Amino acid sequence: MADFKLTARQEQANDLLGSGSTHIMLFGGSRSGKTFLLVRAVCVRAIKAAKSRHAILRFRFNAVKASVVADTFPKVMELCFPAVKYEMNRTDWVAKLPNGSEIWFGGLDDKERTEKILGMEFATLYLNECSQIPYGSVETALTRLAQKTTQTIDGKSTELRPRAYYDCNPPSKAHWSYRVFKEKRHPDTRENLKFPDDYASMQINPRDNVENLAEGYIDNNLASLSARGRKRFLDGEFAGATQNALFSEESIDRWRVTDGVLPDMVRVVVGVDLS
Numbered sequence: 567m568a569d570f571k572l573t574a575r576q577e578q579a580n581d582l583l584g585s586g587s588t589h590i591m592l593f594g595g596s597r598s599g600k601t602f603l604l605v606r607a608v609c610v611r612a613i614k615a616a617k618s619r620h621a622i623l624r625f626r627f628n629a630v631k632a633s634v635v636a637d638t639f640p641k642v643m644e645l646c647f648p649a650v651k652y653e654m655n656r657t658d659w660v661a662k663l664p665n666g667s668e669i670w671f672g673g674l675d676d677k678e679r680t681e682k683i684l685g686m687e688f689a690t691l692y693l694n695e696c697s698q699i700p701y702g703s704v705e706t707a708l709t710r711l712a713q714k715t716t717q718t719i720d721g722k723s724t725e726l727r728p729r730a731y732y733d734c735n736p737p738s739k740a741h742w743s744y745r746v747f748k749e750k751r752h753p754d755t756r757e758n759l760k761f762p763d764d765y766a767s768m769q770i771n772p773r774d775n776v777e778n779l780a781e782g783y784i785d786n787n788l789a790s791l792s793a794r795g796r797k798r799f800l801d802g803e804f805a806g807a808t809q810n811a812l813f814s815e816e817s818i819d820r821w822r823v824t825d826g827v828l829p830d831m832v833r834v835v836v837g838v839d840l841s
Contacts, residue, residue: 627673
């Protein structure tokens with residue numbers, strides 16, 4: 567591994583990713599290193615388990631191409647695993663490792679591609695920017711977390727336990743990510759989770775990654791946001807749920823411009839009754 571070092575808080579998050587929980591979410595402010603850590607964890611699992619299959623999914627396919635395939639993934643491989651030479655198939659959008667493992671990249675907004683990816687089984691699913699993803703899509707994706715494979719550590723083979731990773735800049739407490747990971751309840755039925763200890767989460771914020779940020783990023787950019795923006799993107803806190811909101815946090819996130827990528831536009835007509 568190259569000369570690469572995690573911050574103290576990132577070390578704690580990395581320990582959580584290797585814990586016994588199947589579902590693990592990192593949440594917090596912008597540029598805290600969440601995506602880097604989780605892509606790195608996916609790569610570690612792919613390298614340890616030959617011929618294993620893993621998927622990194624976002625709500626929109628063009629967003630995963632711009633933010634992960636073109637940015638975070640190659641950075642992780644260069645910094646953390648420079649000796650591992652991979653091939654990126656830009657037709658199927660899959661990275662193929664020398665040991666036969668595969669890391670697939672997809673967007674859940676592309677029906678044809680989603681059906682292709684979800685026709686396979688995976689050892690790891692990583693739902694990136696999960697505040698944008700409807701819970702129905704999450705449940706569908708989780709049905710494919712079923713690949714049975716082994717990993718090799720110090721010459722010994724053991725079963726690689728399935729893992730589902732999630733990350734987000736925390737939306738409101740009405741979002742399914744808060745219901746599942748903080749309240750430990752099913753977001754639709756509101757029933758308690760059958761195995762609550764199988765769901766773990768950790769907050770990690772920009773100040774936990776300050777040594778890797780440009781000078782002034784926190785004070786000049788994040789600290790200058792509105793109170794609502796600072797709460798989410800600087801402090802990494804879930805916002806209070808707004809009753810009878812016209813648009814849900816989930817729908818707002820899905821149409822938010824992120825990573826410099828414009829979503830496919832639609833026409834929205836809003837009627838207001840002034841009576």
